[in-house]
Each structure stands twice: as structure tokens, then as C-alpha cells.
Amino acid sequence: MELDAHRQLKKGTSSLLHAAFDTYLLSARHRSATGGRIWHNDREAQTFHFMADACRNGSATV
């Protein structure tokens, strides 16, 4: 897949990401911050990493 199409796909998924977040996070499946995990496995977490990056403008580790 070409890089441009890759970028388009990332942009196209972002609105679905937002809809998914609205549905999922606000439906109280979120566990407490003290050790609970939202996702069932690392694959799911990685998928959201990918989609979250599609929405962000940048990041810094400081």
C-alpha cells in the first residue's frame, strides 16, 4: 500500500475512532486507573495506539 493511501486510511479511521471512543468509553466499561486494563490484550491496545496517533499532531518525551 502506498504511503499516501496509508495516510488516507489513518485519517479516515479517525472519525470512526472518535465514534468508537464515545460509545466505548462513555458506556462505563472503563476500569479504575489503579491497575485495571481496558483492553483484553496488547493487540487491542496497539490498535488504539495507532488510531490515537492518527488524531494527534505530535508528542514529546521529556
Next chain:
Amino acid sequence: MTRLGAVMCEAIIHHYGREELLRRLAHPFWFQSFGAVMGMDWHSSGITTSVIGALKRGLAPLSGELGIHVCGGRGAHSRKTPHELAAIGERVGFDGTGLATASRLVAKVDSAAVQDGFDLYLHGFIVTDHGDWVVVQQGMNGDSKVARRYHWLSEGLKSFVDQPHAAIEGANQGEIVNLTDRRADASRKGQLDLLQDLGPDRILREFAALERDVAAAPEPDQPMLPHLVMPAHHDVRETDVIMRRLHGNMAAAAERGPADFSELLLVPGVGARTVRALALVAEVLHGAPCRFSDPGRFSLAHGGKDRHPFPVPLKVYDETIGVLKSAVHKARLGRDEEIGALKRLDDQSRQVERYVTGPSLKEIVAGEFDQSHLLGGRSVFGWEAAPEAPADAKQINQKG
């Protein structure tokens, strides 16, 4: 720091508009350089809290005039963001409730959904009267004591589910999943219903399948997202600074100073040093994104409050603020000579850096420490004292 940050934002808005200020705040490299030129710790995670706090205090009195508002902050202040947005929305006319939802959603993505181990403790939401926004938020990993900062920009994102993209508007782009076009409103509502019916597990299986297709794409040479990684050491080293650029800044100050800052140069010692600081400030105002790959360089303008690379020369700092305030004030009255001088200073830096040379970073920093007590050097350790006289000089003084 509050005054310098506010007047620099005024200058950027004057030259380039509010939206450009948001774009810069959304760029992690520019944000770090902005904090460094204001005398914050150039490498530290504390720069984020300091910059957001300084902008909130500095821009609050100017919000009506500039049309820009800073909400949120650290800890308890971050939780007030939705209320602040609602109140501002009522005053200026944007959809405060909608933006409060955006604020909550952005925070949830980085604090909970991504689960990268960085718990958010700071959320800054900067919004214009037109409802354009940038979010800068930061989390800390309790185990490694490293912080991660996330930058979000609303540009092109008209609403969280209504997002026109140039890539989609183009014709013949192949099969495009166009969920964001306004004509797809009905199908989008149907999709939300479907999402609720599918449930989160099924949604994630669908996205995982999507990612498998995307993973087959060739790895791009550069990360698509600007990602800044700051070193762990406190001191500024030559590896942290592109020396060619720094020598360009210094040479430009020496060449343009007599032409554009002649009155400033009449102030002995402080004047010439201020022009050098202004060369770096001018680059933060006018520089392209690629100019901020070495944020540590901008700490050479006004030092750092922790004495890295040297104590903050307060006399120079105050002069810098004075020059900028005068320039911005006159520019509002239609007199662009002073603000134009800063642009010329930056242009000169760009021209001369190709061929000038200069002292090493060690020599520059040593010189700053030598002069620090004369320039009002100050840090968290207090006022900077004069350097001790060498032993030989002491003996001569005692004998005489």
C-alpha cells in the same frame, strides 16, 4: 516569564494570526524551544506546566482583544476545563458544551484508552473565539519518572465526527471510507447505532483486521508524527545545539544591531547582549518548524532558572520584554519599523549561518558566567555573585 510569553504570543498573532499560534503550540519541537527561550528548564518535563501556566496568566487579560483563551492546567485546574469552556462559549459564542466534550475525549484517549503507562496530570486547552483549539497534555510514568506530552490540533477537524479532509475531497482516489462528509450524516448515525450494537470487543476485532492490512504497507522512512525526545542530562552540550545556527544568531546580532537597535546598544553591556537574545527570540517568532530540531539552542537566549546553561540575566530579560512590548504596541498603531527589525534580524541569521564561525559552546557559557553578576544573573539558587579573583590577584591586593 509570563510577560515574555504573552508578548511573544501577541507578536506571533500580529504577524501570522491566531491559527498560526495554535499550530505552533501543537508542534512539540516549537513548544520546547518556546519554553527554553523564556528561561524554563530546557530539557525538563516541568517546561510544560510552566509554559501553560505562563500563557494562562499572561493571556487572560488580553483574551478579549486577541480572541484566544487558555483553559485547564495542572491537577485540579485540569478538571475545571469543561466549565471554563462552557463559560467562555457563552461569552463569545462558540459551542462550549461541544468543546467540553472534545476536551474530555482527548483526555480519555491519552489517559486511559492508549494505556501506555503515562497517567495524565496536566491538560491545557487553548481555544480561539472561532472555536479552533489545541490541546497540550502531559502524563508521567510513575516507574521511570519520565513524562510524555501529547499535542492535539483541531485544524481541519470541524467536529469530532464531521471532518473534511483534502484526501477525501480529491476525485479518483480509489475506494475511500468517507465517514466524515456531511452527506454521510444518515449513514454515520446508523453507524453509531451499529457500534452500540456491536459492542467494544467486536469493534476492536474489526480495527485489528484493518491494522493487519495497513501493516503490510512499507514502513515510512520518517515517523509521520513529530516526536521529540529530550536527553536526560541537565547541562546543555554541543550535541544539543546546532552550532552553525547559534553562530548565525550571534553574527546577525552583531551585524544588524547598529542598524536596527542603535538605541538599545547605548545601554552598556546589557544592550549588545539583549540583541543576541532578540536574535533567538526572533527565530521563535518567525522560524519554520524545521528550525526547532535543537530546542536547547534557545536556552542560550536567557539561560535557565536552574543555572543550565547559565543563570537568567534579568537585566537582559527585562530589556527583551521592553523591546517586544514597544514593537507590538507600535505595530498595532500601524508603525511596523520596530517589529520589522526583529524579522530582519531573523532573516540575517538565516543568511549568515552558512559561512560564519564562532566560539565553542563552552566558551560562550563560560563568558555568560563571567558576566552574570553584571547582568542581574538569577536562578533558583539566588543572585549570582561576582566570580572570585584568582589567587595571584588576591596576593597582590593584600601586599598593596
